[in-house]
Amino acid sequence: MRRDTFLKSLAALAAAGALPLPALAAPNLKMLIPANPGGGWDTTGRALGKAMLDSKQADTVTYDNKGGAAGALGLAQFLSGSKGDPNSLMVMGAVMLGGLITSKSPLNLMQCTPIARLTTEYNVFVLPANSPFKSMADVVAQLKKDPGSVKWGGGSRGSTEHIAAAMIAQKVGVDPSKINYVAFRGGGEATAAILGGNVTVGGSGYSEFAEYIQTGKMKPIAVTSAQRISSVNVPTLKEQGIDVELGNWRGIFAPAGITPAQRKTLTDLVVATTKSASWAEALKKNDWTPAVITGDTFSKFVEDDFASLRAIMAKSGMTT
Incomplete structure (x- = not known):
């Protein structure tokens, strides 16, 4: 069989589905x-x-x-x-x-x-293991007494944890512009600041804090979801009388x-x-x-x- 006839035959078979077409290369x-x-x-x-x-x-x-x-x-x-x-x-x-x-x-x-x-993903707020505070109620009480004394640590300015902190302040009667929010360039830096006790309360997605929560190096005190997250099983903000829900x-x-x-x-x-x-x-x-x-x-x-x-x-x- 001549080469051109052979190629035409292959093309016809492929068009008819008798031969598999080559798979597209993965990108x-x-x-x-x-x-x-x-x-x-x-x-x-x-x-x-x-x-x-x-x-x-x-x-x-x-x-x-x-x-x-x-x-x-x-x-x-x-x-x-x-x-x-x-x-x-x-x-x-x-x-x-x-x-x-x-x-x-x-x-x-x-x-x-x-x-x-x-x-x-919903945010979880945590305290350093050696924090004098034990709950979100403790944090809110201090926030009402002296807003600037509570250092909120998390991602960059405008992050969901920053927005949630401002919303918490607003809902408990504190001027949200008075909150002391410390922004970090990445999750690693924020985590180090929380573990080192350099902030009062930290916020982020659960996945970033999971290992530290599980080992007791961070104490979770609230989540921003509508219902409790099974892996954290701490009260939502709404359960604690703070009408804030925010997803990331x-x-x-x-x-x-x-x-x-x-x-x-x-x-x-x-x-x-x-x-x-x-x-x-x-x-x-x-x-x-x-x-x-x-x-x-x-x-x-x-x-x-x-x-x-x-x-x-x-x-x-x-x-x-």
């Missing part, structure tokens, strides 16, 4: 994490990357940590350096929205391409300038990853609540959350 992905190592975004990005590899959705995943300014430094790098790259992703979430609002940043997150919300969601964006087809490919890849055993293991380990939404639904969610956070923060005196 080599780059994951920008706009925070220092050790925090929630870092944990999320690396857990997602591992699940992508484990489920064969990606051939390789490389990570780039660029912390600072509640994610704004990483966002600036992503906007300028990854435009049009269909193999780049950035971890982000509610903390980035809050940071952009408080800093009045000129950066426009929505110039990037929304891919998916992944999880929701995390998601994935792609760069500006990718095509609709490229966006769909990345979205399908991320959704497939969230259905993997590896991702299920990460959810359980970190006590994350799955909250996957994609496409225009995710875009609208981000825009609505921007507006909601801006209103909460303005009411709490955090945007002046």
Whole structure:
């Protein structure tokens, strides 16, 4: 058989489904994490990357940590350096929205391409093991007596724990602009400050404090969820008479300038990853609540959350 006839025969067989088509190569992905190592975004990005590899959705995943300014430094790098790259992703979430609002940043997150919300995690407030306080009631009593004497430690200005601290103050009759909030560049620094007793009370997602709570080095005193979190089993703020509920969601964006087809490919890849055993293991380990939404639904969610956070923060005196 002549070579051209042979090739035509193969093409016809493939078109008819008699021969398997070659599988598409898994992509080599780059994951920008706009925070220092050790925090929630870092944990999320690396857990997602591992699940992508484990489920064969990606051939390789490389990570780039660029912390600072509640994610704004990483966002600036992503906007300028990854435009049009269909193999780049950035971890982000509610903390980035809050940071952009408080800093009045000129950066426009929505110039990037929304891919998916992944999880929701609620904050837990903890005391250092050697704290003279024993409960959130003790903290509130001191807050009412002398707001500046209570040092709240957590992520960057505008983080969910910062917003929650301001909301707590407001709900118990304290001027939220008087709270003494100490912002740290990453979860690792905040954890060290709490363990060292350099702050009165610390706040973050449970996953960042889990090992220290379990070993008794931190005492959990409240969670910001509607119901108790089983792994922590401490009273919610609402149970303690403080009407505050606030979740910290995390998601994935792609760069500006990718095509609709490229966006769909990345979205399908991320959704497939969230259905993997590896991702299920990460959810359980970190006590994350799955909250996957994609496409225009995710875009609208981000825009609505921007507006909601801006209103909460303005009411709490955090945007002046």
